[in-house]
Amino acid sequence: MSVEKRVLFRSWWLPWALVAPQLAIVCVFFFWPAGQALFQSVLREDAFGTSSEFVGLENFKILFADETYVASFRTTAVFSVLVAAIGLSVSLLLAVMADRVVRGATAYKTLMIWPYAVAPAIAGVLWLFMFAPSIGVVSYALRSAGMDWNHLLNGNHAMTLIVLAAVWKQIAYNFLFFLAGLQSIPKSLVEAAAIDGAGPWRRFWTVQFPLLTPTTFFLLVINIIYVFIDTFAIVDAATSGGPGKDTAILVYKVYHDGFKAMDLGGSAAQSVVLMGILIALTVVQFRYVERRVHY
Amino acid sequence: MKIKQLALAISALAALASSPAQAQAPVEIQWWHSMSGQLGEWIGGLAKGFNDSQKTYKVTPVFKGTYPESFAATVAAFRAGNAPHIVQIFEVGTASMMAAKGVIVPVDQVMKTAGIKFDPSVYVPAVAGYYTAPNGQMLSFPFNSSTTVLHYNKDAFKAAGLDPNNAPKTWPEVALAAAKLKASGHKCPFTTAWQSWTQLESFSAWHNVEFATQRNGFTGLNARLNITTPLHVRHIENLANMAQQGLFVYKGRNNAADATFQSGECAMYTGSSAAYGGIKRNLKAEAGIGALPYYPDVPGAPQNTVIGGASLWAISGKKPEEYKAVAAFYQYLSDANVQAKSHQETGYIPITSAAFKITEDSGFYKKNPGTDVSVTQMIRKTTDKSRGIRLGNFVQIRTIIDEELEQVWAGKKSAKDGLEAIKKRGDVELEKFEKANKG
Numbered sequence: 001m002s003v004e005k006r007v008l009f010r011s012w013w014l015p016w017a018l019v020a021p022q023l024a025i026v027c028v029f030f031f032w033p034a035g036q037a038l039f040q041s042v043l044r045e046d047a048f049g050t051s052s053e054f055v056g057l058e059n060f061k062i063l064f065a066d067e068t069y070v071a072s073f074r075t076t077a078v079f080s081v082l083v084a085a086i087g088l089s090v091s092l093l094l095a096v097m098a099d100r101v102v103r104g105a106t107a108y109k110t111l112m113i114w115p116y117a118v119a120p121a122i123a124g125v126l127w128l129f130m131f132a133p134s135i136g137v138v139s140y141a142l143r144s145a146g147m148d149w150n151h152l153l154n155g156n157h158a159m160t161l162i163v164l165a166a167v168w169k170q171i172a173y174n175f176l177f178f179l180a181g182l183q184s185i186p187k188s189l190v191e192a193a194a195i196d197g198a199g200p201w202r203r204f205w206t207v208q209f210p211l212l213t214p215t216t217f218f219l220l221v222i223n224i225i226y227v228f229i230d231t232f233a234i235v236d237a238a239t240s241g242g243p244g245k246d247t248a249i250l251v252y253k254v255y256h257d258g259f260k261a262m263d264l265g266g267s268a269a270q271s272v273v274l275m276g277i278l279i280a281l282t283v284v285q286f287r288y289v290e291r292r293v294h295y
Numbered sequence: 296m297k298i299k300q301l302a303l304a305i306s307a308l309a310a311l312a313s314s315p316a317q318a319q320a321p322v323e324i325q326w327w328h329s330m331s332g333q334l335g336e337w338i339g340g341l342a343k344g345f346n347d348s349q350k351t352y353k354v355t356p357v358f359k360g361t362y363p364e365s366f367a368a369t370v371a372a373f374r375a376g377n378a379p380h381i382v383q384i385f386e387v388g389t390a391s392m393m394a395a396k397g398v399i400v401p402v403d404q405v406m407k408t409a410g411i412k413f414d415p416s417v418y419v420p421a422v423a424g425y426y427t428a429p430n431g432q433m434l435s436f437p438f439n440s441s442t443t444v445l446h447y448n449k450d451a452f453k454a455a456g457l458d459p460n461n462a463p464k465t466w467p468e469v470a471l472a473a474a475k476l477k478a479s480g481h482k483c484p485f486t487t488a489w490q491s492w493t494q495l496e497s498f499s500a501w502h503n504v505e506f507a508t509q510r511n512g513f514t515g516l517n518a519r520l521n522i523t524t525p526l527h528v529r530h531i532e533n534l535a536n537m538a539q540q541g542l543f544v545y546k547g548r549n550n551a552a553d554a555t556f557q558s559g560e561c562a563m564y565t566g567s568s569a570a571y572g573g574i575k576r577n578l579k580a581e582a583g584i585g586a587l588p589y590y591p592d593v594p595g596a597p598q599n600t601v602i603g604g605a606s607l608w609a610i611s612g613k614k615p616e617e618y619k620a621v622a623a624f625y626q627y628l629s630d631a632n633v634q635a636k637s638h639q640e641t642g643y644i645p646i647t648s649a650a651f652k653i654t655e656d657s658g659f660y661k662k663n664p665g666t667d668v669s670v671t672q673m674i675r676k677t678t679d680k681s682r683g684i685r686l687g688n689f690v691q692i693r694t695i696i697d698e699e700l701e702q703v704w705a706g707k708k709s710a711k712d713g714l715e716a717i718k719k720r721g722d723v724e725l726e727k728f729e730k731a732n733k734g
Contacts, residue, residue, distance in 0.1 A: 048395040243702070244698045248698075
């Protein structure tokens with residue numbers, strides 16, 4: 001299906017010059033900080049960096065000796081699977097609906113994309129207000145329905161809260177890509193299926209969804225990365241990792257230890273672990289999940 | 296607003312240019328702080344007062360966000376070589392500031408080089424002790440200090456048939472009062488802010504027992520937590536039981552409980568004495584202040600409570616005349632009248648006995664009953680166990696305490712298991728800090 005286009009440059013330096021800005025950005029904002037993190041993770045320093053000592057893998061040893069750190073892997077897995085699964089399916093559903101709307105489509109789309117402009121910390125606070133045990137609108141409604149909502153002490157409630165906030169924040173992004181994907185499917189294919197007598201449900205599963213798999217795959221990778229590294233502000237604003245450590249996902253601890261507690265060595269070691277997990281996950285996704293993608 | 300300021304600045308400049316005596320521009324120093332809202336205005340007032348009092352020096356206050364944020368900003372600025380002259384650091388950061396070598400200039404050194412007499416003994420012992428090194432050298436300048444008290448809603452007390460003029464003094468009395476409040480239909484009889492500070496740190500000092508070994512970390516970096524004693528277990532167990540019965544309702548970490556008291560939702564809470572201003576402004580009922588409750592059968596209780604709040608640190612690597620400016624500013628802040636005014640304005644405790652005296656003589660405590668409770672809790676001779684807490688990685692330890700206590704309140708862990716988990720995890724942090732700063 002794919003058509004490869006090859007552009008040939010006469011001069012040897014022009015291609016390099018053209019990609020140089022992008023390379024510079026990648027080096028300055030990705031490779032350099034990643035290298036710094038690797039370096040920091042084998043050091044032990046006081047907060048001000050006045051004394052610094054090479055300690056080898058000790059920061060990692062301390063980390064894995066901490067049961068609560070190991071437990072937060074499970075928390076992170078639960079959180080990321082929930083956010084990615086719910087986020088992707090809800091936005092796919094919304095995109096399919098929006099694709100069918102004829103009148104006022106722009107208004108719907110704009111409203112759907114809106115949440116993407118909201119900063120994660122604001123999203124966290126927003127949902128926190130709605131679910132605040134004593135004053136929140138939602139918790140009030142839940143109480144009238146006979147459910148005692150208290151995310152301050154109930155871990156499942158707290159997890160629900162941050163999953164909702166993280167999903168809501170990401171739906172706009174997913175929606176945008178799904179909608180674009182749906183609109184790029186040739187109308188003739190869908191119409192042909194309709195003429196053959198396939199109903200909307202069947203048309204979706206046999207024609208549209210298979211053609212959407214590249215988009216879905218891309219979004220899966222992006223969503224996993226989002227959940228792993230971009231959600232600490234939501235957790236910080238909504239639960240601070242509590243109750244206990246029930247919502248303390250890996251990246252939240254990186255943020256807390258590094259920026260609130262000033263333990264740069266420990267925090268760097270955690271981000272190296274996180275980096276390893278993300279690389280592994282992305283490799284797995286490309287090796288195994290991508291096989292099922294039709295381009 | 297902007298135009299007005301600009302006009303003022305221009306006219307000030309013009310005045311400056313026209314006066315021949317003003318040949319030299321004042322030495323300017325930066326002061327980073329974390330006081331917002333009404334407290335921010337107070338800071339602005341102090342800087343203005345100092346700048347108006349003389350012409351040689353000028354202090355410029357800069358708001359740098361919350362305590363942890365300005366702490367992080369200071370660390371980053373120091374690493375980059377452009378730290379401010381003075382920075383306000385919260386009490387939890389004290390050990391980190393002290394342990395970092397060559398980062399700060401001790402108060403008495405600042406004063407000595409400037410040739411200004413400075414007497415640390417005028418400060419309230421529980422305040423000065425918090426910021427004094429084991430060798431007796433005062434390292435940071437005591438600034439805003441509060442302590443742990445019991446706030447209670449007098450109207451709710453009346454409605455429950457309790458005496459509104461008598462705050463419960465002991466923990467058994469708190470439980471009884473909470474039961475009566477609950478019987479009268481109150482949904483949140485008792486809660487607490489800053490659970491580590493009120494229920495473990497100040498609790499320990501108040502009962503004259505150590506919160507951590509090595510005199511709470513004052514005499515060595517090898518301090519370890521000491522919170523698994525029968526007294527600590529008994530107290531946390533007591534609170535856990537109250538939580539199960541709906542007498543104690545947990546309202547979140549840090550000062551989340553403040554709002555629930557100010558809205559009238561909770562009838563009693565242990566929290567900072569500095570919440571007084573907010574309560575006075577927001578609570579649509581009469582509020583009272585009682586001393587932090589204690590267990591009457593514990594010998595030596597009540598001793599004194601520990602402070603919270605912040606102190607001012609002078610950062611190293613500045614020019615000599617700038618340190619003179621810092622010294623002059625410290626001297627201005629040491630003035631008893633300035634301190635008395637600060638105390639009355641903010642609800643922070645007076646940090647010198649003289650400021651307390653001035654406030655008392657002015658009749659302030661009679662007009663504002665309860666505001667002296669925090670003072671009387673603090674103006675006492677401290678013991679080696681009650682002087683204060685000085686632990687490294689304290690931010691992490693407080694988070695650990697929050698995490699484990701939440702499990703106890705939820706009924707997932709027993710008080711003993713929770714406290715033991717705190718000790719185990721907290722000691723790892725202390726060990727890490729000891730190793731990082733042993734050099």
